[in-house]
Amino acid sequence: MTSTALSTHYRARQVPPAAQQPRHAQQQHASAALSALRIAPLRQAAWATPAPRFQKRQRQRCNAAASFTEELVEASEFGYKGEQAFVEQYAMEKRKIGKGAHSSVYLAVDRETGERVAVKVMPKRFGPDGFLESTFACRVRNEVDISTRLGKSLNVCYFHGAYETDKAVHLVLELLSGGQLWDRVMKGEYGERQAARIMAEVLRTVAQCHSKDVILRDVKPHNWVFAAPGDDAPLKAVDFGISVYCPKGEYITQRAGTRSVMAPEVVREHYSHPADVWSAGIVAYLLLTGRLPYPFWEKLYVTKENVTADEMFHQILHAPLDFEAPPWDTLSTAAKEFVQALLDRDEVQRPTAEQALQHRWLMSEREDPDVPLNDSIVQRLQRFGTYGRLKQLALRTVASHIPEDSIILSDLRGLFLELDPADRGVVRFSRLQEELEEGNFNLSSAETQQLLSQMEVTPEGDITFPEFVASLVDWNDVQESSEWDSLVLAAFEEMDVDCSGAISTRSLELLLCGEDGCQAPDDIQAPLREARLDQDSCIRLPEFKQLLSARLLDPLDMFESRLVQSQ
Ligand SMILES: Nc1ncnc2c1ncn2[C@@H]1O[C@H](COP(=O)(O)OP(=O)(O)OP(=O)(O)O)[C@@H](O)[C@H]1O
Numbered sequence: 001m002t003s004t005a006l007s008t009h010y011r012a013r014q015v016p017p018a019a020q021q022p023r024h025a026q027q028q029h030a031s032a033a034l035s036a037l038r039i040a041p042l043r044q045a046a047w048a049t050p051a052p053r054f055q056k057r058q059r060q061r062c063n064a065a066a067s068f069t070e071e072l073v074e075a076s077e078f079g080y081k082g083e084q085a086f087v088e089q090y091a092m093e094k095r096k097i098g099k100g101a102h103s104s105v106y107l108a109v110d111r112e113t114g115e116r117v118a119v120k121v122m123p124k125r126f127g128p129d130g131f132l133e134s135t136f137a138c139r140v141r142n143e144v145d146i147s148t149r150l151g152k153s154l155n156v157c158y159f160h161g162a163y164e165t166d167k168a169v170h171l172v173l174e175l176l177s178g179g180q181l182w183d184r185v186m187k188g189e190y191g192e193r194q195a196a197r198i199m200a201e202v203l204r205t206v207a208q209c210h211s212k213d214v215i216l217r218d219v220k221p222h223n224w225v226f227a228a229p230g231d232d233a234p235l236k237a238v239d240f241g242i243s244v245y246c247p248k249g250e251y252i253t254q255r256a257g258t259r260s261v262m263a264p265e266v267v268r269e270h271y272s273h274p275a276d277v278w279s280a281g282i283v284a285y286l287l288l289t290g291r292l293p294y295p296f297w298e299k300l301y302v303t304k305e306n307v308t309a310d311e312m313f314h315q316i317l318h319a320p321l322d323f324e325a326p327p328w329d330t331l332s333t334a335a336k337e338f339v340q341a342l343l344d345r346d347e348v349q350r351p352t353a354e355q356a357l358q359h360r361w362l363m364s365e366r367e368d369p370d371v372p373l374n375d376s377i378v379q380r381l382q383r384f385g386t387y388g389r390l391k392q393l394a395l396r397t398v399a400s401h402i403p404e405d406s407i408i409l410s411d412l413r414g415l416f417l418e419l420d421p422a423d424r425g426v427v428r429f430s431r432l433q434e435e436l437e438e439g440n441f442n443l444s445s446a447e448t449q450q451l452l453s454q455m456e457v458t459p460e461g462d463i464t465f466p467e468f469v470a471s472l473v474d475w476n477d478v479q480e481s482s483e484w485d486s487l488v489l490a491a492f493e494e495m496d497v498d499c500s501g502a503i504s505t506r507s508l509e510l511l512l513c514g515e516d517g518c519q520a521p522d523d524i525q526a527p528l529r530e531a532r533l534d535q536d537s538c539i540r541l542p543e544f545k546q547l548l549s550a551r552l553l554d555p556l557d558m559f560e561s562r563l564v565q566s567q
Contacts, residue, residue, distance in 0.1 A: 075131060080522050090108040090119065093108060097118060098120075117172050120171040122170075146240040147171070149386055153204075154562065156208075157238045177228055179225065180226075192332060195287040198283075199280070201224075202280055204357065207558050210276070213247045215276055220257075220282075224236065246273070248272070255267065261283070262278075263347070273352070274350045277350050277351065280356070281339055284339045284342060317345075378563075389512065391530075391547055398488060399470035402487060428463075441561075489541075533547070
């Protein structure tokens with residue numbers, strides 16, 4: 001292992017030996033069970049998005065879920081980059097590597113870098129009026145918006161970009177070659193320790209989504225795919241088609257998702273973030289036992305009787321959950337406690353995803369919250385990545401106004417100097433890349449590129465100190481400092497390029513895309529949507545302040561550190 005500047009304060013995580021659990025016979029039935037219980041795609045899509053005439057009512061309950069669709073009323077395009085841009089960048093291969101209800105997934109190669117990627121092709125669906133069907137439009141837009149933001153986390157499939165032709169939308173994704181979590185569950189490979197690792201990764205994704213007020217609504221083993229075939233390969237979330245934006249305190253009132261993992265409050269059609277935690281509890285139950293916790297499991301797959309949707313819903317609401325039958329007698333008390341906590345029918349008592357991550361069963365899988373700066377660089381880059389483009393831009397501008405000798409930056413200045421021993425005032429991009437690839441982090445080169453791609457690099461290939469600060473500093477510390485208000489004002493004035501007293505759309509275009517302007521309309525619309533800002537108007541100081549003051553400090557242990565274990 002190369003010893004590098006970032007490894008100076010390396011502290012190893014101790015992982016106890018894996019506890020092996022017996023394979024359970026009922027696992028064989030599980031795949032069929034989940035597929036059979038899945039809501040028919042058309043119905044699911046209809047549930048996922050309100051029909052236009054209901055939009056107003058739904059909007060009062062959960063604003064943005066409806067507003068995505070409204071923007072696309074009477075549209076036949078999403079405003080993504082066009083076919084030519086796609087063909088110039090990627091060479092599609094004929095081989096289909098996946099198929100879903102709404103898409104086919106193909107292999108492609110990035111012509112510039114040679115990197116292999118997955119391209120999810122979703123044929124456009126039009127209504128009789130010739131415009132995009134609203135459920136389809138909402139699904140695609142949700143998936144693109146959420147993937148753009150959360151794809152910067154190592155727990156989520158990286159999203160390279162969206163393109164469209166007249167007939168289809170092409171989503172370019174990180175190629176995940178290890179197969180669905182579901183396939184491995186079926187092989188019965190999961191002992192308790194492995195199940196705990198998987199659950200920590202699933203819950204991290206859920207916590208990251210909830211921190212952005214996104215409810216996943218489809219937490220199930222089919223939606224997590226391994227990056228590579230090995231046992232320890234990272235697990236990444238895919239498919240955000242029915243995820244929905246819902247600020248805390250608001251509720252969704254339409255059922256959506258897959259019945260077998262559906263929370264009781266989803267059945268009752270009044271739910272919010274805790275519903276995903278219940279579904280994560282069902283995933284944990286499946287990983288540990290190979291079956292679902294309801295009696296309808298037996299009826300459907302042992303005695304092979306018909307089970308109606310109403311019966312399933314009744315059991316989800318009322319049936320005692322089985323924590324007695326084997327293999328529960330051989331599982332640890334901590335595992336049982338963990339799953340029982342997640343499967344609490346009272347969603348107020350149920351832990352949040354963030355709290356569940358602190359459970360003792362996941363202790364050895366948890367990242368140390370007090371990791372030294374050097375070791376937390378991968379977590380910090382992910383956290384900055386999930387802030388969204390507009391907020392990143394604003395934070396970069398704020399960072400450029402923090403005095404270099406500010407006490408808040410003392411740790412970062414030390415790290416910067418380690419990477420810039422000649423004291424040139426900049427760090428070479430390649431030096432940082434080397435630190436991530438050859439240091440104490442377990443990252444593929446594609447992941448390193450993904451993490452670093454969000455950093456702005458000078459034409460000379462350098463990273464300046466303000467850029468370094470923007471992506472790595474604890475923004476909460478800056479926000480709590482006495483300089484915060486003046487820093488925000490200075491950044492606002494700098495971003496008001498045309499001195500109009502507000503950040504106009506033209507200023508934003510210049511800042512986001514440069515003099516040549518944006519390549520596609522969505523390049524500017526998406527950051528505005530991300531920040532929940534009006535598409536047409538400019539950003540005034542109070543909105544700018546609000547954008548910056550919204551939650552800045554997700555705990556670092558919500559992100560994987562990827563520190564390699566001690567030898
Ligand atoms: N990035 C990827 N790399 C490799 N395979 C992928 C990738 N994304 C998706 N797949 C494969 O393609 C399948 C379909 O993808 P996905 O679930 O995203 O499509 P979908 O049409 O939204 O599905 P559905 O609506 O049925 O859930 C997945 O089950 C997976 O096997």
